[in-house]
Amino acid sequence: MPSVADWLRGRKRQIERREPGLWVKCPGCSETLYRKDLELNLLVCGRCGHHFRMPAADRIVSLIDGEFHEIAADLEPRDPLQWTDVKTYPQKLAADREKSGAVEAVIAGFGSMGGIEIGLAVMDFFFRGGTMGAVVGEKIALLFEESARRRVPAIVCTASGGARMEEGLVALMQMAKTSAALTRLQDARLPYICVLTDPTTGGVSASFAFDADVIVAEPKAVVGFAGRRVIEQTIRQRLPDDFQTAEFLIEHGHVDLIVDRHQLKAQLVQVLSMLLPGTGAGVPA
Amino acid sequence: MNVIVEREKGLLELEQRIGDLKALSEQHPEASFAAEIRALEEKYASLQREIFGNLTAWQKVHMARHPMRPRATAFIAALDEFVELHGDRAFRDDPAVIGGIGRLEGRRILVLAQQKGRDTKENVRRNFGMVHPEGYRKGLRLMRLAEKFSLPIVTYIDTSGADPGIGAEERGQSEAIAQCILQLTRVRVPVLAAVIGEGGSGGALAFGVADRIIMLEHSIFSIASPEGCAAILWKDAGKAEEAATRLKLTGSDLKGLGIVDHIVAEPLGGAHRDVDATVTSLLREQASSLDALAMLPLERLLQERYAKYRRIGSWQSQSDRMVRGAT
Numbered sequence: 006m007p008s009v010a011d012w013l014r015g016r017k018r019q020i021e022r023r024e025p026g027l028w029v030k031c032p033g034c035s036e037t038l039y040r041k042d043l044e045l046n047l048l049v050c051g052r053c054g055h056h057f058r059m060p061a062a063d064r065i066v067s068l069i070d071g072e073f074h075e076i077a078a079d080l081e082p083r084d085p086l087q088w089t090d091v092k093t094y095p096q097k098l099a100a101d102r103e104k105s106g107a108v109e110a111v112i113a114g115f116g117s118m119g120g121i122e123i124g125l126a127v128m129d130f131f132f133r134g135g136t137m138g139a140v141v142g143e144k145i146a147l148l149f150e151e152s153a154r155r156r157v158p159a160i161v162c163t164a165s166g167g168a169r170m171e172e173g174l175v176a177l178m179q180m181a182k183t184s185a186a187l188t189r190l191q192d193a194r195l196p197y198i199c200v201l202t203d204p205t206t207g208g209v210s211a212s213f214a215f216d217a218d219v220i221v222a223e224p225k226a227v228v229g230f231a232g233r234r235v236i237e238q239t240i241r242q243r244l245p246d247d248f249q250t251a252e253f254l255i256e257h258g259h260v261d262l263i264v265d266r267h268q269l270k271a272q273l274v275q276v277l278s279m280l281l282p283g284t285g286a287g288v289p290a
Numbered sequence: 291m292n293v294i295v296e297r298e299k300g301l302l303e304l305e306q307r308i309g310d311l312k313a314l315s316e317q318h319p320e321a322s323f324a325a326e327i328r329a330l331e332e333k334y335a336s337l338q339r340e341i342f343g344n345l346t347a348w349q350k351v352h353m354a355r356h357p358m359r360p361r362a363t364a365f366i367a368a369l370d371e372f373v374e375l376h377g378d379r380a381f382r383d384d385p386a387v388i389g390g391i392g393r394l395e396g397r398r399i400l401v402l403a404q405q406k407g408r409d410t411k412e413n414v415r416r417n418f419g420m421v422h423p424e425g426y427r428k429g430l431r432l433m434r435l436a437e438k439f440s441l442p443i444v445t446y447i448d449t450s451g452a453d454p455g456i457g458a459e460e461r462g463q464s465e466a467i468a469q470c471i472l473q474l475t476r477v478r479v480p481v482l483a484a485v486i487g488e489g490g491s492g493g494a495l496a497f498g499v500a501d502r503i504i505m506l507e508h509s510i511f512s513i514a515s516p517e518g519c520a521a522i523l524w525k526d527a528g529k530a531e532e533a534a535t536r537l538k539l540t541g542s543d544l545k546g547l548g549i550v551d552h553i554v555a556e557p558l559g560g561a562h563r564d565v566d567a568t569v570t571s572l573l574r575e576q577a578s579s580l581d582a583l584a585m586l587p588l589e590r591l592l593q594e595r596y597a598k599y600r601r602i603g604s605w606q607s608q609s610d611r612m613v614r615g616a617t
């Protein structure tokens with residue numbers, strides 16, 4: 006049986022490659038942080054608590070107990086529109102693969118978390134801005150269907166700029182595909198928890214993210230339908246700094262909880278243990 | 291500036307001249323203008339074919355946004371009967387959404403429509419067809435009503451997108467759209483969507499998940515506006531025309547991708563040149579689609595809807611490069 010560490014070794018270690026180097030400047034407090042310390046602290050600034058964006062593989066390691074069985078790991082996008090802007094779509098995909106070490110914008114699979122068997126999908130903002138095309142849609146749909154079949158709850162950690170423009174309406178329709186698959190989990194009366202991480206917008210926030218039974222957000226995560234710039238252009242005024250943050254969302258009643266990354270696993274386990282009858286072993290058929 | 295409106299100017303001039311000549315020949319029956327009138331009419335017809343015979347994607351974008359294009363109200367007015375039902379029961383009635391119960395050539399239906407204005411005053415009231423969360427929640431309430439009373443849901447899509455404003459975000463635009471999409475994937479009555487103008491992104495899709503999707507010939511359905519797409523991917527708003535082509539947002543493109551089921555032809559020159567004919571054609575197609583859907587046992591209808599959306603989008607596998615999926 007592969008452990009999470011084995012599974013991870015099979016993939017390239019994903020770290021934030023946009024700012025390579027030993028030192029990272031914290032956008033929250035401007036402190037210069039030692040990268041190794043930051044990684045040991047779940048990419049949370051030890052000084053001000055700023056939550057850095059987390060690559061999907063690191064997130065999975067932080068949540069899963071022992072083994073992680075990835076599903077549909079080898080799915081790669083096709084190019085339904087033969088898309089070209091300043092580059093071709095396949096060129097962009099190759100560049101993102103190289104830069105992020107990820108093969109797509111989501112990793113999905115099964116494992117146990119605090120002794121509870123779960124289906125887990127984690128989106129990766131470092132690959133195409135976490136955008137949802139046919140592969141992301143397929144993996145999320147498979148996660149919901151397969152969780153229903155195995156009678157285990159599902160957790161999705163979102164980080165996405167929305168539907169992937171380069172796949173056109175095919176990408177937009179993944180909003181319907183993932184929602185349809187989610188009904189299987191709902192009909193099986195199994196919990197689905199969404200963890201909104203920075204940033205989650207557009208076609209992902211307006212589909213499976215906000216259809217969850219319990220919605221958790223990381224501190225200061227920006228979550229909304231329209232992008233900040235689009236809104237500012239439309240209303241021709243500057244938005245307040247806290248607009249569309251997790252704190253804004255909880256004040257307006259759109260999320261259940263804001264949870265610090267260090268408490269996330271324990272909090273998810275506690276919620277699931279109360280939603281599920283029996284202790285931790287899923288629901289009997 | 292609307293490129294179709296610009297191109298129509300030459301036609302309207304000719305129309306005016308033909309009208310003037312006809313009036314003149316009535317006042318002066320002794321003089322014969324017949325030959326001149328015929329020549330102008332031939333010129334008119336050939337110009338019309340030249341302009342509208344083969345519209346590009348970019349021209350269709352502008353046709354879909356034409357200020358004279360028939361709105362949802364034009365189609366709703368042609369129903370046998372219609373009772374509008376207002377409000378989301380929580381915040382307010384969103385004028386960008388028209389919902390209600392009606393009868394389409396004898397068939398009981400529930401109508402959900404995105405409504406743009408026909409003039410500036412109505413556009414201000416209807417927010418240019420951009421729906422707020424309360425509009426989607428009105429839709430959600432009516433979807434449940436439809437299910438309870440076994441009314442097939444007929445939707446009309448015509449929006450540049452969901453409202454991108456402060457209030458919309460404060461009231462949960464994402465959640466409102468997400469709930470509509472989810473509800474339509476599972477609602478236990480037939481759903482028939484018709485794109486009549488602009489189908490803009492998730493805000494359009496909220497009423498666009500359906501057993502069958504019909505598009506008027508010159509309507510569009512897109513993940514983003516060509517202007518927005520150009521600004522994001524090319525970082526150059528000037529590339530909007532190229533983006534329109536590449537996005538594959540026309541009815542024929544989308545039928546090719548397996549997303550759209552039927553295209554309803556428009557009169558030469560577009561739906562606004564003969565609204566009655568357009569309304570009649572669409573209603574006829576809706577009636578026959580509703581009859582086809584009514585033939586399916588409910589469980590099969592729901593299975594087919596599930597399978598249809600489950601299939602959209604294909605991928606290849608890294609190891610064997612095997613091509614799977616439908617499109």
Ligand SMILES: [Zn+2]
Pocket residue numbers: 031032033034035036050051052053054055
């Ligand atoms: Zn800091």
